[in-house]
Amino acid sequence: MTTNQTQETTSQTAESSHAQLALIGLYMAADNRLTKLMGKVMRMLRRASTPLDLSMAFDVMRRGERQVVNQLERQTPPLLETLTRTVEQEMQVEARHLPPKPPTPTVNIPGNSPQPFDFTMPLGQRATSAIRVDLQTELKDIRARILRQHDDLYKLTASGAATHNMLRYGTIKDAQQSMMSDLLQHGVTGFTDRSGRNWQLSSYVEMAVRTASMRAYNEAHMQVMQAAGVTLFMVPVHAHTCPVCFKWQGKILSLTSDDDADATVDEARAAGLWHPNCEHMLVSFREGDKRPKVSEWTDRDQQLWESSQRQRSLESSIRAQKRVLVNSGDGQMRVNARAKIRRYQSQLRELTKSTGLLRRTRREQLDLGLRK
Template structure:
């Protein structure tokens, strides 16, 4: 059985769920602390005076969140590594090849877990800080709107709170300069790490069993980064660059030549097996393995991007629902959620991609 980074992505969901639930709690705290006396004079002054309550609420949320996410993340990475190891053992067993030593070095998995914990640090910092800025901003904007006499304070406050709900807790920028909403950022970090742990454990097992080559799957709906490597044979270790490798082949009664497109490390450095990637590598046995070609009517990369967009919209309107100060706003948010869910159903039916209900949630943990 081959393993792709995408195979481990479901392991990220419990972790992302913890963060998304915390985000919703934060939005509800804001809503509840801003609501009292909203239509009465003196609201802004009273709410400003009460801002310490928000700070205390946030300080209560973070430690529990940190403990839960730390545990969930460690477990996710361990399970991902186990998945990879098992898949490799399965492939070896299929060809009646020995699996190599029982226990492999777990340092790579531990290193991945530590790096992931570091990825979360900015998130806790933002959860403590940003809602306090938003709280002050909502009070200021609601007061301004009313002074200008154009709109009611409820509408002005709702507008300011909606702006926050639309984005959620933000400020996460990846190494390529793209900014992410919280749930997507965390899921991206965990999926990337779990994906790496799985594919690494897979090839580590193959290498420990004395194997030299893997081939790259062609799942269709290709991501541009991986296309150059599709269907190619790669060396598990060794120098970069295409070359011919001669190997002993008992059944063929002599040597066979394997054309490799490069090394696995080289392909990964060029972006192959990025986060969420569905490209896998499988054991390649010279003279035995025939590399399969792409399935004919694979769903396109574009439709998977459209699915991600709809999932983001659903999460956005669920945050709006949590931020709703009255029933009108709540009903409007719910109908937008249903619209996007309907579009998503149509898309997944046409594209054949499975729906990922957890990615549409902001509160599925509690």
């Protein structure tokens, strides 16, 4: 792989990030609107004295949910189209590194190719198709989940939940305050991935968009290269990576069993490569290409990795307290939130100073700095 190819591969990811951020930002803004709505409804519930008051509060929640979802349903298709069109344009870079196309429009590929490969299909269409299949389903499920928020809020504020919290915190007022704090920090809309990890709405969307985009690039690249007779791929080296992916950097992967490869693509995927938010984009590997130098995982690498995860945790904690500060109507809760924000920011400053990690203040903002 040439230096120019490496630079172009890197630029593809950078250029697509603008389209990704636009889609992520839409759902980030929706998340903030829902949190504000939740704070309003929680204040109504605390003042409620009759069944009619409760009914009115949940009706406000239902109407607000529908307004947010209606906006998402209007704006998601054009933004998704922008993202897929950007991928299609950037995938044309791949065409400049392909051997000449065969004279016939369709070629039967031996091995595990499920169907003939059509060279007449523009490269980007394969990536576009992959993104659409992944994200259309994901984002539709997210919108459906938003419309169930009022049910979750009802369950959390029912007598059983209130009794449970009162036993923990002493009084009904304490239970209500604790419940409101939890809801404003973490939100009702929760998502659990296949590994059991819980995500907030905006974080889940960010992960889904980035993961689907990277998967689209990899799938399209492998299909195109296989059709051109290239079946070996290399996992590039990233300066900052996780322990799971580190062992795969510089490795040669094949689509099927190959003595010249370290493993197959399926084996690497099963071992954890391309986990959610993974940024490793496969590059083609041909005879004569040099492998990058990869060092052993050291205690320093482990320390930096753990520190980076601590940094992400502190950033999330700061955002959670800012949600309380912005959306709570309780004076004492806002005072406590300000104090916690200052404490977490102090810990973050100390962490970045002692480790050399770059502090990204935008990740401490409720919108991740996406709004201008």
